[in-house]
Amino acid sequence: MIGNIVAAFQSFAAPVPNAPTIGTATTTGSTTATVTFTPAGSGPAATNFFITSTPSGGSGSSATSPISVIGLTASTSYTFTVTASNAAGNSSPSASSNSITTQSATPLVVDYLVVAGGGGGGWQYGGAGGAGGLRCTVGATGGGGTLETALTLSASTNYSLIIGGGGAGGTSGNGTNGVDSTFATITSTGGGYGGTDNTAGNGGGSGGSAGLPVSNGTTYSGAGGTANQGYAGGSSFRDTTHFTTGGGGGSGSVGQNSASATLNDGGAGGSGVATTISGSNLAYAGGGGGHAWITGTGGAGQAGGGNGGATNNYAATNATANSGSGGGGGTAGTPSNNGGNGGSGTIILKYPNSYSATFSGGVTQSTSTSGSYKISIVTAAGSSDTVSWA
Secondary structure (H helix, E strand, O other): OHHHHHHHHHHHOOOOOOOOEEEEEEEOOOOOEEEEEEOOOOOOOOOEEEEEEEOOOOEOEEOOOOEEEEOOOOOOEEEEEEEEEEOOEEOOOOOOOOOEEOOOOOOEEEEEEEEOOOOOOOOOOOOOOOOOOEEEOOOOOHHHOOOOOOEEEOOOOOEEEEOOOOOOOOOOOOOOOOOOEEEOOEEEOOOOOOOOOOOOOOOOOOOOOOOOOOOOOEEEOOOOOOOOOOOOOOOEEEOOOOEEOOOOOOOOOOOOOHHHOOOOOOOOOOOOEEEOOOOOOEEEOOOOOOOEOOOOOOOOOOOOOOOOOEOOOEOOOOOOOOOOOOOOOOOOOOOOOOOOOOOOOEEEEEEEOOOOEEEOOOOEEEEEEEOOEEEEEEEEOOOOOEEEEO
């Protein structure tokens, strides 16, 4: 009799819910994840949902989607199922989710070199272009500033990447400034252009030098650089024996004044800054060389900067791509009186090799491993391009 009563009661008890439909699992840290789901569209209502991880260890529950999962192990692959429950008991588990891998327990600390595009040299009797601003966390930074501090970033987060182009050399006037480069919160300023005949240069990450003064005995000062990124351009001078312009400012020193150059030689560009962040000791962001007069030699560009031209001798040269260096100052005659183009910038990122970087859009980069670090050298990235780590 009692058994019949129990059986009858059980037959009228509320049944358990139907199984939910699994959604998407996403890693959110080294020990955490989130899982989305959809409750069953029919059958008894569920009052709660809980997670089972494979391998075991993760847990989490919620009355609504998504569910936050805790207790996972760093750098481990997991799948998940969701089970619904009510007062009658638990449903069958859902199908398994996609596989995720939790983040590394190692902090994502990123060293960087961010170099902007160099300025273009001025047209005939032109001043030299200044180097792009340089900001760095390894070895030294630009403008004689205090070495910068590496960034501690979050995995699975997009950070902006922009490689600034070099400024164009002047073809009938001043050159143009280089373009800024950006990584995350770090922006380096484009290099200043070189002026043309009787025209001042422009400030930037490093400053460009002025064009040739119109009157004998006149000095034009070079334009200034940006604090903690680069230096000023050298001054340009004219008398009966000197018809020369100064070198563009570099990230490592001021451009050479033309009056201090030998005889009729143009001023040399300011030096670049050397860093080992790439795994090799390389210098970036040197100034372009100033224009020389007839028998003189154009100023030497530094760290890939363009050389200055000399009248009836040789043309100004362009800076090397991805050096962030300034273009040479233009000559006053054959073979060309155009200023040299500035070099495009670059970004180098150094981070723990337990992480992998993902680059979006049109980024051009190469990544290598050196000891316990990976090094990504970025040579092209536009305004909407990003990098993230997992």
